Amino acid sequence: MMTALLKTMRPRxxxxxxxxxAAVIFDRQLSLTDPQPLVRSLTGMLLxxxxxxxxxxxxxxxxxxxxxxxxxxxxxxxxxxxxxxxTAIIAAVIFVLIAFVGAYFLSPDFFILALLYxxxxxxYSNWLKHxxxxxxxVLASFYVLRVGAGVTIIQVQRFSPWLYVVTTLLAxxxxxxxxxxEITLMHEGANAHRPVLQGYNLPLLDQLITIVSSSTIxxxxxxxxxxxxxxxxxxxxxTIPFVLYGVFRYLYLIQVKQEGGAPEELIxxxxxxxxxxxxxxxxxxIIFYLxxxxxxxxxxxx
Numbered sequence: 474m475m476t477a478l479l480k481t482m483r484p485r486x487x488x489x490x491x492x493x494x495a496a497v498i499f500d501r502q503l504s505l506t507d508p509q510p511l512v513r514s515l516t517g518m519l520l521x522x523x524x525x526x527x528x529x530x531x532x533x534x535x536x537x538x539x540x541x542x543x544x545x546x547x548x549x550x551x552x553x554x555x556x557x558x559x560t561a562i563i564a565a566v567i568f569v570l571i572a573f574v575g576a577y578f579l580s581p582d583f584f585i586l587a588l589l590y591x592x593x594x595x596x597y598s599n600w601l602k603h604x605x606x607x608x609x610x611v612l613a614s615f616y617v618l619r620v621g622a623g624v625t626i627i628q629v630q631r632f633s634p635w636l637y638v639v640t641t642l643l644a645x646x647x648x649x650x651x652x653x654x655e656i657t658l659m660h661e662g663a664n665a666h667r668p669v670l671q672g673y674n675l676p677l678l679d680q681l682i683t684i685v686s687s688s689t690i691x692x693x694x695x696x697x698x699x700x701x702x703x704x705x706x707x708x709x710x711x712t713i714p715f716v717l718y719g720v721f722r723y724l725y726l727i728q729v730k731q732e733g734g735a736p737e738e739l740i741x742x743x744x745x746x747x748x749x750x751x752x753x754x755x756x757x758x759i760i761f762y763l764x765x766x767x768x769x770x771x772x773x774x775x
Contacts, residue, residue: 477550478564481533482526485737490521492616492640496623500632500702501761510627517579517626520572521619524587527568528594530561535598582625590618605672609652613644631702639696642689646720647736649685650727653678657731682727686720708760715753722746 494514497503502510533551541552550556569591576584593601593611602608620640624632652673693716697709722745726732732739740746 474556474560477556478560481530481550481556481561483529485735485741486525486529487522488737488740489616490518490525490619492619493518493521493623495620495636495640496629496632497627498757498761499636500627500629502627502630503758503762513579513626514623516575517583517623520575520579520587521590521622523568524572524591525594527565527572528591528598530565530568531595532598534558534561534565580625583622586618586622586625590615590622593618603669605669608669609645609648612648613641616640616644633696633700633702635692635696635700639689639693642685642692645685646682646689647723649678649681650723651736653682654727654732657727682724686724690717690720704760704764708764711760712753712756715749715756719746719749719753722749 497510497514500510504510530551533549536546537551537558539546541547546552551558551561572587573584576587593614597608597611601611617637617640620637652670653675656670656673656675656678690713694710694713697703697713698707700709703709722743723736723739726739726743726746740750
């Protein structure tokens with residue numbers, strides 16, 4: 474039963490909640506001498522994991538009959554009968570209670586954003602996921618809410634609003650890429666798999682992907698040299714190549730390799746994307762935390 478419960482909680486989706494950590498990382502508050510901001514941010518991420526897991530349980534309970542008629546979804550624990558509906562309901566209630574009690578004690582603003590995240594998710598599952606364009610915009614809002622939630626639980630000093638825009642565009646890029654991959658992989662059965670796909674076609678999605686991918690690169694580039702909280706020597710611009718490669722690699726995977734239907738699984742198995750994320754994280758750590766400490770510079774001031 475525990476294995477079935479864990480499977481229904483979708484562990485492969487949990488990395489999305491790492492966006493809660495954006496505030497503590499980009500506000501440059503990682504410190505061994507003051508670990509409180511990191512501890513609070515990690516706690517917030519854990520609470521979002523519990524909340525998102527509860528949402529997956531609720532969705533699988535609501536869709537149990539439809540899932541049993543689906544060739545793949547019928548193997549989900551609730552649909553397959555390995556996890557009973559009463560057990561799933563109890564688990565979902567417990568997760569929601571823990572998440573909201575913990576959220577309130579972390580920060581009232583964090584509690585409000587967590588509640589908003591839950592309500593929008595429920596609205597998405599029941600109505601919004603059937604409306605083309607709006608469905609992907611709503612999915613993007615979940616990432617922005619995670620970033621905003623992370624901001625509410627620390628004493629923000631230098632966090633740039635540019636990152637909200639970058640997060641939105643990046644999430645839209647991934648979302649439209651996922652829709653494209655679903656249409657490509659499912660072919661004639663795409664509409665039955667996800668009815669909202671009736672409102673999309675490949676030319677439209679390719680145009681949208683071009684717009685948001687270009688905007689993502691441009692916005693991130695502007696952030697690296699115009700945000701007031703960054704090093705004055707513009708060393709943050711050295712991270713642009715990693716973002717460029719990550720955007721291009723994902724585009725290559727969805728258009729050439731015909732992948733991307735499950736972006737979270739794509740990241741977990743595509744080694745170049747994994748290395749890009751690792752190298753990007755290392756670059757951020759060096760620029761934010763090592764160069765200032767050793768009083769080094771890599772680019773001229775001004």
